[in-house]
Amino acid sequence: MQNLDVEQASDANLVVAVGRWYEPALAEVYRRHGGAVHALARRILRSDPPAEEVTQEVFLDLWRHPEKFDAQRGTLRSFLLARTHGKSVDVVRSEESRRRREEKMSRETATAAYDIDREVWDMAVAEQVKDALVALPDELRHPIELAYFGGHTYQEVASLLKEPEGTVKSRIRSGLGRLRANLMERGIEPAGAGL
Amino acid sequence: MSATPEMSHTEIEGLLGVYALDALDPETAARVEAHLEACVRCAAEVAQHHEVAGLLANSGGAAPTGLWDGIAAQLDGTSDLSWDRLAARLDPPDPARAAAGARPDADVVPIGASPRRRPWVSAGAGLVAAAAAVVALVFGLQAHNLHGQVDAMQSGPQLSSAERAALASPSTRRIPLAATSSAGAGATPATIVLTAAGIGFLVDDRVGGLAPLPADRTYQLWGVVGDRTISLGLLGPDPGIVPFSVAGSAAVTEFAITDEVAGGVVQTANHPVAVGAIRV
Numbered sequence: 001m002q003n004l005d006v007e008q009a010s011d012a013n014l015v016v017a018v019g020r021w022y023e024p025a026l027a028e029v030y031r032r033h034g035g036a037v038h039a040l041a042r043r044i045l046r047s048d049p050p051a052e053e054v055t056q057e058v059f060l061d062l063w064r065h066p067e068k069f070d071a072q073r074g075t076l077r078s079f080l081l082a083r084t085h086g087k088s089v090d091v092v093r094s095e096e097s098r099r100r101r102e103e104k105m106s107r108e109t110a111t112a113a114y115d116i117d118r119e120v121w122d123m124a125v126a127e128q129v130k131d132a133l134v135a136l137p138d139e140l141r142h143p144i145e146l147a148y149f150g151g152h153t154y155q156e157v158a159s160l161l162k163e164p165e166g167t168v169k170s171r172i173r174s175g176l177g178r179l180r181a182n183l184m185e186r187g188i189e190p191a192g193a194g195l
Numbered sequence: 196m197s198a199t200p201e202m203s204h205t206e207i208e209g210l211l212g213v214y215a216l217d218a219l220d221p222e223t224a225a226r227v228e229a230h231l232e233a234c235v236r237c238a239a240e241v242a243q244h245h246e247v248a249g250l251l252a253n254s255g256g257a258a259p260t261g262l263w264d265g266i267a268a269q270l271d272g273t274s275d276l277s278w279d280r281l282a283a284r285l286d287p288p289d290p291a292r293a294a295a296g297a298r299p300d301a302d303v304v305p306i307g308a309s310p311r312r313r314p315w316v317s318a319g320a321g322l323v324a325a326a327a328a329v330v331a332l333v334f335g336l337q338a339h340n341l342h343g344q345v346d347a348m349q350s351g352p353q354l355s356s357a358e359r360a361a362l363a364s365p366s367t368r369r370i371p372l373a374a375t376s377s378a379g380a381g382a383t384p385a386t387i388v389l390t391a392a393g394i395g396f397l398v399d400d401r402v403g404g405l406a407p408l409p410a411d412r413t414y415q416l417w418g419v420v421g422d423r424t425i426s427l428g429l430l431g432p433d434p435g436i437v438p439f440s441v442a443g444s445a446a447v448t449e450f451a452i453t454d455e456v457a458g459g460v461v462q463t464a465n466h467p468v469a470v471g472a473i474r475v
Contacts, residue, residue: 021371038258040252052259052265075249081248086217129251133251148216152218153213168213172212173244176244
């Protein structure tokens with residue numbers, strides 16, 4: 001018997017159930033966020049096999065250490081994506097991955113059932129995010145894109161953009177702040193601890 | 196890096212954006228992390244950056260189903276692995292055999308077990324006598340746990356208001372017991388509801404729960420405490436809701452249900468029909 005209706009449960013409640021080793025809860029977390037996790041890993045790694053490894057690690061980590069997610073601090077999706085990003089960047093920065101990225105391997109991936117309303121919401125949000133990003137001046141947008149999607153350190157970004165390191169460092173921080181403001185103007189309220 | 200000077204709050208603050216995007220070298224990132232442990236304000240700012248970055252990444256789309264199978268295969272705490280851990284505790288380690296690289300279960304006889312699972316007890320290990328002593332002496336289980344619960348079963352789920360209140364307490368834990376049969380894979384036919392005071396209820400799922408047994412059989416509940424397995428009581432042939440107590444014993448970490456002759460057994464040689472572990 002299990003009282004939790006995983007499809008109706010909030011992300012936070014799913015994580016509590018994961019903490020009690022309730023596998024269907026992890027499956028539901030995967031169903032909701034696995035696509036975004038995999039897409040981010042793939043975008044950074046540009047190759048499927050390592051992206052799949054990262055995706056698996058992210059969900060296995062959640063299974064083993066659900067206590068690391070703090071619902072007070074932000075959404076489960078951003079928590080998973082931050083973990084995904086960190087792991088992907090680690091892979092990018094390792095020598096082995098440089099070789100792997102040269103390989104063009106394709107692998108068939110099945111498509112899970114996906115809530116149509118969630119998909120529509122995702123698409124609408126994606127549009128708004130794109131607008132908010134475009135509204136950002138280039139000098140703030142480029143360093144963020146290079147660091148986040150390119151997996152570069154800020155020193156590498158500075159060298160790529162031929163800007164001083166300190167400038168890049170502060171532009172990334174203020175760019176993220178501006179982006180947040182732009183998103184809120186467009187009616188998207190990014191979660192996260194506000195003080 | 197040697198003799199690195201302490202970084203000020205302001206210096207760390209300036210790094211929060213690049214830290215959130217993993218654009219720092221590992222040493223500096225570790226120093227930011229150490230600061231975040233103590234500084235709520237900076238931790239909150241990083242959380243905000245993560246939310247914004249998460250939206251940039253959020254391309255939506257469906258989760259690849261093929262990948263889930265790979266994840267599910269590696270989960271511990273699921274029925275198979277939980278049962279492996281149970282069985283591993285019951286198999287005394289044999290250093291000579293381990294050194295020889297033999298399979299640890301190579302010379303034991305599965306009883307009622309599917310071939311791929313490890314058996315409930317190893318043959319000739321003297322565990323039966325040891326476990327009987329444990330049940331009789333060490334844990335001092337109340338007699339009603341072994342013999343009186345058929346009555347509780349027959350009277351059905353009559354919970355007192357105190358029991359209901361205990362069940363509603365946030366400290367009360369629910370431990371799903373997963374089916375061990377391949378036919379029931381993924382199913383949770385029963386749940387243990389365990390209060391902080393050590394009062395537990397075995398709740399048999401009304402739908403897809405434990406299959407009713409003939410009158411000369413009974414389900415029996417077991418708990419694993421350390422490296423020992425103790426009987427927690429008889430559940431009857433068609434459990435419904437059955438109370439039991441683990442108060443007074445050391446912490447039970449895992450539960451298992453077996454199918455036994457009516458009247459129960461002191462130590463089981465049968466493969467469990469459902470198992471579940473408490474997440475510590």
